[in-house]
Amino acid sequence: MSTATMTYREALTDAMRREMADDPSVIILGEDVGRHGGARGATRGLFAEFGPDRVIDTPISEMAISGAACGAAISGLRPVVENYIGDIIMFMADILVTSASKLHFSTDGKMNAPMVVRGADGSRPDGGPHQDTLAAWFAHVPGLKVVMPSTPADAKGLLASAIRDDNPVVVFEPLQLYDMKGEVPEGKHYVPIGKADVKVEGTDITIVGAGIGVHLALQARDRWKDKGVSVEVVDIRSLRPLDVPTIAKSVAKTGRLVVVHEGWTAYGISAEIIASVVESGVTLRAPPVRIGTAETHLPASIVLSRIVLPGAVRVDAAIAKCMGRSDSSATLRA
Amino acid sequence: MSQTNARANALSNTDAAAQMRLLEQLVLLREFDLRCEKLWTDGEPLVGEFHLSLGQEAFTVGTCAGVEDGDLICPSIRGMGVYLCRGVPMDQLFASFLERQHSISGGRWAHWHTAFEQSNILPQTGMLGAGLVTAGGVALAQKIKKSGKIVVGMLGDGASNTGYFHEGVNFAAVKELPLIIVIENNQIAVSTSIRDTARVDDLSQRAAGYGIPGETVDGTDTLAVQRAVAAAAQRARSGGGATLIELKAHRWGGQTLKDPNRARTPEQLEAMRRRCPIALLRGDMEARGLLKGSDFNRIVDEARRQILAAEEAARSYSPLPNAAGVLDGLLNVYAS
Numbered sequence: 001m002s003t004a005t006m007t008y009r010e011a012l013t014d015a016m017r018r019e020m021a022d023d024p025s026v027i028i029l030g031e032d033v034g035r036h037g038g039a040r041g042a043t044r045g046l047f048a049e050f051g052p053d054r055v056i057d058t059p060i061s062e063m064a065i066s067g068a069a070c071g072a073a074i075s076g077l078r079p080v081v082e083n084y085i086g087d088i089i090m091f092m093a094d095i096l097v098t099s100a101s102k103l104h105f106s107t108d109g110k111m112n113a114p115m116v117v118r119g120a121d122g123s124r125p126d127g128g129p130h131q132d133t134l135a136a137w138f139a140h141v142p143g144l145k146v147v148m149p150s151t152p153a154d155a156k157g158l159l160a161s162a163i164r165d166d167n168p169v170v171v172f173e174p175l176q177l178y179d180m181k182g183e184v185p186e187g188k189h190y191v192p193i194g195k196a197d198v199k200v201e202g203t204d205i206t207i208v209g210a211g212i213g214v215h216l217a218l219q220a221r222d223r224w225k226d227k228g229v230s231v232e233v234v235d236i237r238s239l240r241p242l243d244v245p246t247i248a249k250s251v252a253k254t255g256r257l258v259v260v261h262e263g264w265t266a267y268g269i270s271a272e273i274i275a276s277v278v279e280s281g282v283t284l285r286a287p288p289v290r291i292g293t294a295e296t297h298l299p300a301s302i303v304l305s306r307i308v309l310p311g312a313v314r315v316d317a318a319i320a321k322c323m324g325r326s327d328s329s330a331t332l333r334a
Numbered sequence: 335m336s337q338t339n340a341r342a343n344a345l346s347n348t349d350a351a352a353q354m355r356l357l358e359q360l361v362l363l364r365e366f367d368l369r370c371e372k373l374w375t376d377g378e379p380l381v382g383e384f385h386l387s388l389g390q391e392a393f394t395v396g397t398c399a400g401v402e403d404g405d406l407i408c409p410s411i412r413g414m415g416v417y418l419c420r421g422v423p424m425d426q427l428f429a430s431f432l433e434r435q436h437s438i439s440g441g442r443w444a445h446w447h448t449a450f451e452q453s454n455i456l457p458q459t460g461m462l463g464a465g466l467v468t469a470g471g472v473a474l475a476q477k478i479k480k481s482g483k484i485v486v487g488m489l490g491d492g493a494s495n496t497g498y499f500h501e502g503v504n505f506a507a508v509k510e511l512p513l514i515i516v517i518e519n520n521q522i523a524v525s526t527s528i529r530d531t532a533r534v535d536d537l538s539q540r541a542a543g544y545g546i547p548g549e550t551v552d553g554t555d556t557l558a559v560q561r562a563v564a565a566a567a568q569r570a571r572s573g574g575g576a577t578l579i580e581l582k583a584h585r586w587g588g589q590t591l592k593d594p595n596r597a598r599t600p601e602q603l604e605a606m607r608r609r610c611p612i613a614l615l616r617g618d619m620e621a622r623g624l625l626k627g628s629d630f631n632r633i634v635d636e637a638r639r640q641i642l643a644a645e646e647a648a649r650s651y652s653p654l655p656n657a658a659g660v661l662d663g664l665l666n667v668y669a670s
Contacts, residue, residue, distance in 0.1 A: 064501035071471020106443035112669040143667040166669035
């Protein structure tokens with residue numbers, strides 16, 4: 001398959017453009033998604049190509065936007081909503097959680113809401129407002145699907161799959177990744193929702209990552225290679241449905257598990273992954289470790305926010321602990 | 335109020351059979367609610383909440399009559415009348431109350447929030463005001479698809495104070511959606527008077543702030559309601575965008591059957607009962623020679639017969655199963 005080099009942002013645009021070109025029922029709704037091209041530039045060019053009836057600028061009204069998407073979705077359209085940034089999605093939470101997620105259940109399959117909410121998530125990281133990740137909140141809800149692409153190729157493939165999915169899907173796009181360049185398959189490209197990706201194979205320890213956590217894991221793998229530790233990295237890609245078999249298979253091989261993600265660990269992504277792996281019957285050779293945002297709020301200071309967010313120091317400490325190595329002075333504490 | 339001169343016109347423009355149909359629907363709603371109330375007071379274990387519309391039946395009867403059957407309606411929390419006017423089989427409603435097979439949502443969702451596709455009734459939740467924004471999305475889809483259909487979003491006076499209302503009305507206004515926003519102003523939200531939660535005399539005044547037409551209508555006058563909704567429907571269908579209609583009446587009972595209804599004094603309730611939508615239309619029709627006393631009794635008898643037959647049918651259905659395998663169906667929360 002031929003590929004093109006493009007940014008994460010351009011990969012998202014490519015997915016939307018191709019789906020819109022193929023299917024007139026796909027529309028985009030959001031604040032500044034039209035001529036402005038979206039809060040992160042992900043809808044650039046789509047207004048010019050598809051016009052104001054399909055790329056719809058809205059008032060700053062998240063409840064109305066998400067509600068309009070839900071209503072349009074039950075009426076045969078496939079709306080893609082842009083969430084302006086991070087925590088703003090809380091204004092859409094009622095429609096997603098109380099309306100859209102329940103439709104298939106409550107109508108016994110007669111209705112469903114094939115809508116997508118996508119947008120920036122997580123930290124830059126430079127502190128300040130809007131930089132929490134609330135992905136785990138939505139992954140808690142039956143009836144919703146939740147994905148977090150970590151590469152340009154997955155951004156294209158997962159968003160395209162989300163648009164084609166007959167259920168409400170939330171796509172969390174880590175804010176730090178929009179400028180990331182990568183090889184992206186040309187033409188139609190779909191990444192199945194609910195399939196994890198083994199990024200690199202290893203034999204000693206599995207690091208499962210989501211979003212930024214995948215990149216932290218890949219960097220750790222390079223650092224530990226020379227120290228004789230073989231790290232396997234798994235990108236969950238989908239928070240819900242979670243691909244437990246792929247993760248469990250990896251952990252069964254390595255016997256050690258670290259999970260890295262933005263967002264709090266309590267009742268969070270890593271808690272769910274570790275519980276699922278343990279429930280699947282895999283025997284661990286060392287206690288698993290969760291690495292997420294420290295159990296406090298993100299400070300405005302860049303220096304302080306780097307301390308609170310997951311980073312290389314804590315990943316190294318986790319690997320050292322799982323491997324029984326004393327050669328790391330790193331601390332597990334945030 | 336715009337209804338004062340309207341009734342005579344409306345009467346002359348509405349044929350006798352159509353008015354008879356409206357009266358039959360008003361009576362059906364009244365008798366249905368009274369039957370639910372009777373079962374409740376008799377101690378029948380009914381599932382769910384019963385937001386009766388005694389005294390405000392014209393809200394839904396007039397609204398349903400003002401639009402086409404193919405148009406879509408998102409009822410309010412007190413919207414069982416929409417289900418009855420649009421022919422949702424009453425045995426399926428009773429089956430919901432009694433946890434039987436053939437319940438309108440298979441026991442999965444509250445009967446008063448359940449979508450009923452065959453009748454173009456939209457789904458809603460208990461999150462007041464949310465139905466308005468999803469109705470806006472349905473209206474957006476009709477506009478994009480050029481379906482020629484319009485949408486009615488109904489909500490109570492209480493829900494008109496939510497953030498959803500502001501966002502939903504403004505969105506409908508700026509996007510010129512084929513949407514009729516109907517505020518069912520029964521002037522009390524659970525126990526709190528609208529006088530204590532809004533500074534405007536007529537909630538339709540709010541329309542001006544959104545740049546759309548607004549109108550307040552006597553919500554006990556079925557024909558006036560029908561006329562106002564029909565005018566808004568014509569505007570919406572011809573590309574004229576959204577309209578806000580406030581219907582004013584009083585609910586005679588409590589918030590639900592569980593509410594002892596002590597928010598108003600007996601004297602106040604007595605005064606409210608003197609303004610009865612059924613008596614009003616019946617009086618009009620009798621004055622015009624469209625109805626005789628015996629006709630009315632026949633209508634009441636027929637409504638009661640239908641209701642009791644539906645209830646009896648529902649009681650003959652099997653209870654919802656509590657057996658192995660049922661959970662598998664309930665876990666089916668995703669469309670494939």
